[in-house]
Amino acid sequence: MEPILAVKNLSMNFGGLRALDRLDLDVNQGEIVALIGPNGAGKTTFFNCITGIYTPTEGDILITPPRNSVQRINGLKPNTITELGMARTFQNIRLFPKMTVLENVMIGRHCRLSAGILGAVFQGKKVRKEEERAVTDSYAVLEKIGLAQFVNDLAMNLPYGAQRRLEIARALATEPFLLLLDEPAAGMNPQETQELNELIVRIRDTEKISILLIEHDMKLVMSLSDRIFVMDYGKKIAQGAPREIKSNPVVIKAYLGEEFHA
Amino acid sequence: MILSEEIKKSLLAAVWFMFLTFPIMVIRVNTVQNIVEWRWKNMLLVGIAGFFGSFLGRSFFRQKEKGEKKADPNTISVAALVQKITGNQRLSRLALAVIAGFVISFPFAFSLYQINIMISALIYVMLGLGLNIVVGLAGLLDLGYVAFYAVGAYAYALLNHHFGIGFWTALPIGAVIGAFFGILLGYPVLRLRGDYLAIVTMGFGEIIRLILENWNAFSRGPSGIAHIPRPALFGWEMSLEMSTKYIYFLMIGMVLFTIFVVNRLQHSRIGRAWIALREDEIACQAMGIDKAKTKLTAFALGATWAGMGGVIFAAKTTFINPASFTIWESVIILCIVVLGGMGSIVGVVSGALVLILLPEYLRAFSEYRMLVFGVILVVMMIFRPGGIIPDVRRTYQFRKEEH
Numbered sequence: 001m002e003p004i005l006a007v008k009n010l011s012m013n014f015g016g017l018r019a020l021d022r023l024d025l026d027v028n029q030g031e032i033v034a035l036i037g038p039n040g041a042g043k044t045t046f047f048n049c050i051t052g053i054y055t056p057t058e059g060d061i062l063i064t065p066p067r068n069s070v071q072r073i074n075g076l077k078p079n080t081i082t083e084l085g086m087a088r089t090f091q092n093i094r095l096f097p098k099m100t101v102l103e104n105v106m107i108g109r110h111c112r113l114s115a116g117i118l119g120a121v122f123q124g125k126k127v128r129k130e131e132e133r134a135v136t137d138s139y140a141v142l143e144k145i146g147l148a149q150f151v152n153d154l155a156m157n158l159p160y161g162a163q164r165r166l167e168i169a170r171a172l173a174t175e176p177f178l179l180l181l182d183e184p185a186a187g188m189n190p191q192e193t194q195e196l197n198e199l200i201v202r203i204r205d206t207e208k209i210s211i212l213l214i215e216h217d218m219k220l221v222m223s224l225s226d227r228i229f230v231m232d233y234g235k236k237i238a239q240g241a242p243r244e245i246k247s248n249p250v251v252i253k254a255y256l257g258e259e260f261h262a
Numbered sequence: 263m264i265l266s267e268e269i270k271k272s273l274l275a276a277v278w279f280m281f282l283t284f285p286i287m288v289i290r291v292n293t294v295q296n297i298v299e300w301r302w303k304n305m306l307l308v309g310i311a312g313f314f315g316s317f318l319g320r321s322f323f324r325q326k327e328k329g330e331k332k333a334d335p336n337t338i339s340v341a342a343l344v345q346k347i348t349g350n351q352r353l354s355r356l357a358l359a360v361i362a363g364f365v366i367s368f369p370f371a372f373s374l375y376q377i378n379i380m381i382s383a384l385i386y387v388m389l390g391l392g393l394n395i396v397v398g399l400a401g402l403l404d405l406g407y408v409a410f411y412a413v414g415a416y417a418y419a420l421l422n423h424h425f426g427i428g429f430w431t432a433l434p435i436g437a438v439i440g441a442f443f444g445i446l447l448g449y450p451v452l453r454l455r456g457d458y459l460a461i462v463t464m465g466f467g468e469i470i471r472l473i474l475e476n477w478n479a480f481s482r483g484p485s486g487i488a489h490i491p492r493p494a495l496f497g498w499e500m501s502l503e504m505s506t507k508y509i510y511f512l513m514i515g516m517v518l519f520t521i522f523v524v525n526r527l528q529h530s531r532i533g534r535a536w537i538a539l540r541e542d543e544i545a546c547q548a549m550g551i552d553k554a555k556t557k558l559t560a561f562a563l564g565a566t567w568a569g570m571g572g573v574i575f576a577a578k579t580t581f582i583n584p585a586s587f588t589i590w591e592s593v594i595i596l597c598i599v600v601l602g603g604m605g606s607i608v609g610v611v612s613g614a615l616v617l618i619l620l621p622e623y624l625r626a627f628s629e630y631r632m633l634v635f636g637v638i639l640v641v642m643m644i645f646r647p648g649g650i651i652p653d654v655r656r657t658y659q660f661r662k663e664e665h
Contacts, residue, residue: 087549096541
């Protein structure tokens with residue numbers, strides 16, 4: 001079976017700086033894949049390339065959405081890529097601070113709705129139905145993520161952990177087949193991290209959504225992921241199951257450090 | 263101890279103010295007699311005013327800081343009142359009835375002069391609501407909004423002059439031309455944000471004005487276009503008074519229509535996309551919103567109202583020239599939106615009424631208009647940065663789901 005995301009030979013240059021150097025990566029249906037590496041290794045650049053925020057210099061990004069054929073998505077606009085079914089969260093939280101929690105999720109529904117200007121003004125039966133559906137659907141997503149209690153609060157007033165989860169909820173609302181999480185556990189306490197771990201597994205198992213995540217919390221990465229890719233200086237230095245990565249001398253030297261091994 | 267400290271600070275502020283205002287308040291050159299007058303009395307007055315001003319100002323600040331710490335209920339009274347009225351169905355009906363009664367009886371109870379002032383205030387309400395789409399909702403700082411207003415006004419004036427097109431035909435044409443120009447401006451500025459966008463839009467506004475001023479063959483230059491007909495009503499000949507009242511009610515209708523449309527847009531899929539764009543452009547795009555399309559619709563819809571406002575303005579004054587469309591107009595409209603409350607319809611309406619009606623009724627202070635304007639803006643930005651009546655997000659009720 002085709003991998004749902006196959007990145008081949010991806011390079012990204014910023015002027016003379018090569019941020020990504022002939023990177024290969026693939027994610028299969030139903031997998032949780034982690035991307036790790038030291039700060040500045042190019043992980044977030046990689047995310048920005050495959051979500052359309054940057055246009056890569058070289059290489060191919062191929063996706064195979066369920067019930068669809070292979071598609072090359074290099075250079076497509078971010079909103080088109082989201083519409084195709086890849087949704088992401090951000091390393092530094094990027095919610096819409098002055099909108100309510102529900103509205104944040106409803107923005108995620110945006111690309112699955114169709115009302116235009118005239119529809120919004122005249123509010124015919126179809127538009128009103130669609131709007132009601134959007135509200136109930138968004139609320140359902142919030143319930144799933146466990147944020148229903150905050151539904152009418154402004155996003156900026158949420159506690160930190162809840163803001164992180166709201167980003168995931170917003171991404172889920174776009175109905176992705178692949179969810180890209182950029183350091184979802186950053187700044188979380190151990191209990192919140194534990195909850196996040198359960199949440200990610202639940203998303204994969206019940207929603208049938210594959211997950212690609214960048215993370216520095218090694219405990220979380222090792223317990224969560226099926227496969228791990230390790231990057232350093234824009235290059236892939238290793239890939240494999242958590243057990244292999246843990247004992248890979250190159251990875252230990254570049255990233256994990258000796259004490260982790262102990 | 264604290265008091266003496268305060269007095270010392272205030273004295274310092276007073277001296278500083280006396281020094282600052284010395285050239286304009288004290289020295290006056292009498293060009294008739296060729297002598298310099300020294301008005302030392304003014305300096306004393308400035309000193310006293312500075313002293314008490316700074317004393318009161320600082321105690322006010324201290325109060326505000328205290329108030330912020332325990333969320334003083336008095337400081338949000340206006341917003342709370344509006345909330346209370348709109349929240350309670352009987353109260354809101356009563357308020358609506360009172361407003362409707364006032365609006366309908368206004369032209370019959372007041373003089374022609376008052377009605378004319380009210381009409382221009384209503385035009386600004388419409389312009390404010392239009393700019394509110396661009397600035398308040400979509401967060402695109404547009405300093406050239408008056409260009410679309412000018413486009414609408416000249417569209418009616420020129421179409422009427424050359425082809426004899428009447429007001430009612432010109433109104434939708436003005437709207438369409440306004441929207442077209444909105445998109446025309448929107449395309450090149452798609453990638454710009456914040457201050458850069460403000461500069462480019464400001465330039466656009468000036469370009470339109472300069473074209474109108476200098477292209478004599480097209481727009482008759484600075485002398486403008488006269489004899490623009492007032493709106494017609496089934497070919498009925500109206501006296502000046504009748505026609506003014508007619509325009510008044512027409513304007514009330516237009517404002518209601520604007521409020522209706524903007525309100526619906528605001529709470530729709532499009533409106534949410536605008537707000538998301540304002541809040542975070544990158545996240546908005548990553549969530550599947552087409553940035554270019556959303557920006558262009560905001561520019562086009564904002565300009566539509568300016569176009570229609572322009573047509574009505576031309577019909578009301580029967581004479582237009584480029585001097586009516588200077589950057590100052592853009593700034594006033596922007597002030598209406600910011601002072602009233604970005605994104606809030608009630609806020610923008612009250613902002614327009616306050617900013618346009620106050621100067622008219624405070625003619626006695628017209629020399630100090632700019633000064634008062636500046637002071638109001640500074641004070642507002644310190645004490646109510648959200649505007650007179652800030653935007654309140656809609657909330658939804660859900661019943662508790664059973665598990």
